[in-house]
Amino acid sequence: MPDHGDVREVKGPQVVDSQVRVYSVPPRSGARPDEIVEGFLEAMKSDDPGFDTARKYLTRNASSKWNPSEGTAVLEEGPIREEPSGSANAAAPVYGLAGRQVAALDRQSAYQSAKKPYSQQLRLVREKGSDKKSDGGEWRIDTPPKGLVLGESDFQRIFRPVNKYYFASDPATDDPKERWLVADPVYVRKRTDPQSRLDPVAQAVKALLDGPSLWLKPVVGSRFPTGAGLKGGVKALTIGDHNSIKVPLNEKAANVNQRGCLEMAAQLLFTLRDLTSTSRLDQVEIQDDEESQLCVLGGDQAGAYAPGGSSSIPAYYYFLDDKRRLVRILGEADTNDAKPVPGALGESGLQLKSVGVSRDENYVAGVAADGHRLQVAPMAAGSGTADTLYTSRSTTKEPLSAPSWDSRNDLWIADRDPKAPRLLRMVDGTGSPEEIPVEGLGGGIVDSLRVSADGVRIALLVSDAKGHKTLRVGRIERRGASEENAVAVVGLRPGAPQMEEVTAMSWAGHSRLVVVGREKDGVQQMRYVQTDGSTSAAGLLPGANQVTAVAASDVDRFPLLAQSQGDGILRLQPGANWKTVAREGWLPVYPG
The missing domain is CATH 2.120.10.30 (TolB, C-terminal domain)
Structure with a gap:
């Protein structure tokens, strides 16, 4: 221990994110059909922006139509590639993907258990590059699966569960007994979403604004107006000083009254508390599309909306x-x-x-x-x-x-x-x-x-x-x-x-x-x-x-x-x- 000298501020080391990032490899020139299939399956697990590398395994037409956000099939093990039947030199070989499906994520990122066989066919064709120089063209996939196909271990590596919150009944009611929140579980990516480029916090907010899952929708309601979303161009949201967060919304949320705004903030507060469980979130500020303050909800006010009502903490x-x-x-x-x-x-x-x-x-x-x-x-x-x-x-x-x-x-x-x-x-x-x-x-x-x-x-x-x-x-x-x-x-x-x-x-x-x-x-x-x-x-x-x-x-x-x-x-x-x-x-x- 030093016993003399000035007191100086020492900055601690930056926290290192140790989570493994996965980047895929584009197809090599002259790759065989089986290499194209295997490369595409690996590329679906990657963090490449826009799934750009995965798209390089597809034909131009298939790439323009393939939407990774359409859903995710979760298999017990990774998809098994089945060899095509018939001649190995076929003009358009068709490879099978097989496995045991255990679940699926829908467009709302809601998890649905599904115990059933999985089967999908990938047809390959030769496609010439834009330079037209290759003689016969390169093998590319013409019929990709809908959305993503992942093994369960990759799914758990890439995604994490989060609860988004809606009101147990019409939030416009004047009865305080009817104003508590209900958890609606969904999955968001642990890292920035390759397709939308939203960080995990923005993903959770978007999922909340998109409305309740189809299963829960008949028994809950949201205070967010139809069409409400994040302000255009917002891709990341961070928790700032005093454990607070500012959420700028588009013009659809501008005309909500003060009570409605506070109820929207309550939905955000509980959703983001669940996502950021390692650091307590104490305040949510909702802003309009010009980043002017609409309302602020602090943690001391949130108890009125707590899931299960005020009697949720037992004695x-x-x-x-x-x-x-x-x-x-x-x-x-x-x-x-x-x-x-x-x-x-x-x-x-x-x-x-x-x-x-x-x-x-x-x-x-x-x-x-x-x-x-x-x-x-x-x-x-x-x-x-x-x-x-x-x-x-x-x-x-x-x-x-x-x-x-x-x-x-x-x-x-x-x-x-x-x-x-x-x-x-x-x-x-x-x-x-x-x-x-x-x-x-x-x-x-x-x-x-x-x-x-x-x-x-x-x-x-x-x-x-x-x-x-x-x-x-x-x-x-x-x-x-x-x-x-x-x-x-x-x-x-x-x-x-x-x-x-x-x-x-x-x-x-x-x-x-x-x-x-x-x-x-x-x-x-x-x-x-x-x-x-x-x-x-x-x-x-x-x-x-x-x-x-x-x-x-x-x-x-x-x-x-x-x-x-x-x-x-x-x-x-x-x-x-x-x-x-x-x-x-x-x-x-x-x-x-």
Whole structure:
């Protein structure tokens, strides 16, 4: 350590971006047809601006028509080149591309799971260069695939998921209960997009301005006017001083009123916070096309629009103790000191089979020990007895699933009666049971359910005739009280397509679930999956012994909970290992 001399400012080294950039090689003169095909497949993985090198493998006509932004086919492995049939000297050899497709990105960059064979034909012809000097011309591809074709490992190297945010209902409503945001997952490139030349932040903003994905669109709305976009020529957006960002928009956004502008800023703030998770974003300024300020939204104002509403941060987590009583522990406390909850379904000692706690933590819904009766009571000392809202007529054992509450304080439960399976909703947690139709079950039965914090999506474990369970995610559409089936669950899609069976699940973020299950011929594993069915190696969680139930909060700092047949109730703090909370216990839950 120096002990004398002046104090001087020393500039630290520049942060080096260590991510590998891929640049492709143009075709050599006289390249064989197979070399052209292989070179084109490699060039689709590159960062070349405009995919210029990939286009050099195409005929001039094909290059003018090929649009890499049209979509992306994601294959389990890279596409396999199949040799052409017939003579090797054919005038127009046709090579096949084959593989096992696992997903596709559409024009909106939304991920769609797709387990199916992939097949594409590439026809090659000889084309003379513009100088007309080559005798027979060079081999070039005349029929390229639509969009890009990538192996899964290249897809994960090139793209990253990001949530863009829209309002759960018409944002013009005056009801503050209807103004929270909903996550809509898409994928953007980790580096500058070769086609649009937008950096990742600008890509995320453009994706937001382009509107919600087709799957989510029926249940959300955007505050951005039709045609709103980034100011012409803007290709990059940077987070500046005080963790703030300025977003200049085109003239379509100029006439929005102040409330509308703030709601637009909220959509931007939550979208860019998700993208820039390593550096907290505290302020968004929206500018017009002359870069004059339209409005500013700070992080302290954003809570009014938080996904799931103001009750999205839980105070406690809950489980049934060794006496089947409902107990709770402070959510962020590093303690195993569980206390019975106040009220008729806690301190009274009533035994329960399963529970659901309202998101404001004022009410408890519990399935009685007989498995047939749904009861609800306030979570308050001296609140008297519990009300029985529903009784299953099934003669089977434990026909009722665990209950779940949505953001509107409505209560949901599944009756697994084989003769009359039903999904039920009780408005405000007190109303008469209303049967909710579920489109696309295909003869399956809803075995268990969890409603998302935003109240517009629902995760279902669906059991087939053999008791085999798979995860489906659906939209909750509210079509107006005057319509038949005013509320319905529609648009079911696989929630964990890589797993052959899922035995437990919970929401674990704005567009993420934690699931327990197994892949084909595999052992039990626990991992995070996106609601669009995508996953990554980073989503795999440390294993626990024979997990039968799992619970998570939308807030990352709260622990993950699990029920283990051998170890009771377990807790997993971020970056730590599993710890035992209670040696005997059942069904841990967070509010919701």
